[in-house]
Amino acid sequence: MGTPLFVKVCGLRTERDVEAAVEAGADAIGFVFAESPRRVDAGTARRLAARVPDGVLTVGVFRDQPPAEARALLDETGMRAVQLHGGEDLAYYDALRPDGRTLIRGAAVKGEVPRYGERGEDILLLDAPVPGAGEAWDLTGKQLPAPGQRWLLAGGLAPHNVAAAVHTARPWGVDVSSGIETSRGVKSPELITAFIAAARGARTES
Numbered sequence: 126m127g128t129p130l131f132v133k134v135c136g137l138r139t140e141r142d143v144e145a146a147v148e149a150g151a152d153a154i155g156f157v158f159a160e161s162p163r164r165v166d167a168g169t170a171r172r173l174a175a176r177v178p179d180g181v182l183t184v185g186v187f188r189d190q191p192p193a194e195a196r197a198l199l200d201e202t203g204m205r206a207v208q209l210h211g212g213e214d215l216a217y218y219d220a221l222r223p224d225g226r227t228l229i230r231g232a233a234v235k236g237e238v239p240r241y242g243e244r245g246e247d248i249l250l251l252d253a254p255v256p257g258a259g260e261a262w263d264l265t266g267k268q269l270p271a272p273g274q275r276w277l278l279a280g281g282l283a284p285h286n287v288a289a290a291v292h293t294a295r296p297w298g299v300d301v302s303s304g305i306e307t308s309r310g311v312k313s314p315e316l317i318t319a320f321i322a323a324a325r326g327a328r329t330e331s
C-alpha cells in the first residue's frame with residue numbers, strides 16, 4: 126500500500142455537507158470566498174469551520190482579492206489554510222506566509238505544467254483553466270510534479286473517474302467541487318461520501 130491519498134472537497138456551504146465530508150474522512154474542506162455560486166460569507170464559514178475537527182484542514186479559497194481582505198477573512202473565520210486561485214505573485218504569498226497557514230497554490234494547466242514550489246507554496250493544486258467548472262485538463266504527455274512533491278490533481282473529478290485519474294497521474298492528493306454536486310453550487314452528501322471512498326480505494330490498490 127502506498128502513501129494515503131490526500132483528499133480535499135471544495136465549496137461546501139451547509140452543515141450537512143461538512144458533516145458528510147468529515148464522516149467520510151476528508152483531509153481538507155474548502156470554503157470559497159472568491160466570486161462564485163459557492164461563495165460563503167464570513168459568518169457561515171466560521172460556523173461551519175467550527176464543526177471541523179482539528180486534524181482536518183479548513184481552507185479559505187481566494188482569487189485575486191487584496192491580501193489584507195484575505196487575511197481579515199482568514200482570521201475572522203479561523204481557517205487553517207489558504208488557497209490562492211488567481212494571478213497572485215510571490216509578494217502576495219510572502220505577505221501571507223508569516224501567518225503560518227498552509228499555503229495552497231491553485232494553478233491552471235494551459236500548456237506547460239506549473240512547477241511545484243515557484244511561490245514557496247506548501248501544496249500545488251493543478252487545475253483546469255476555469256476553477257470550479259467541472260472541466261478536466263488533458264494529462265497526455267504532461268510533465269507532472271515529481272513523486273513525493275505535495276500536489277493535488279483537480280478539474281472535472283467525480284466518483285466515477287477519480288480512481289482512473291489517480292492511477293494515471295499518481296498525484297499526492299485530489300480536489301473536487303462540481304463532481305460532488307447535484308446542480309451548480311449544491312453539494313450532495315452521498316456524492317461527497319462516494320468520492321472520498323473511490324479516491325481512497327484507488328490509492329489502496331496502487
Ligand SMILES: O=C(O)c1ccccc1NCC(=O)[C@H](O)[C@H](O)COP(=O)(O)O
Binds near residue numbers: 135161188257259304
Ligand atoms: O469553485 C469555485 O467556484 C471557485 C471559484 C473561484 C476560485 C476557485 C474556485 N474553486 C477552486 C477549487 O478548488 C475547485 O475545487 C477546483 O477548481 C476543482 O473544481 P471542479 O473541476 O469543479 O471539481
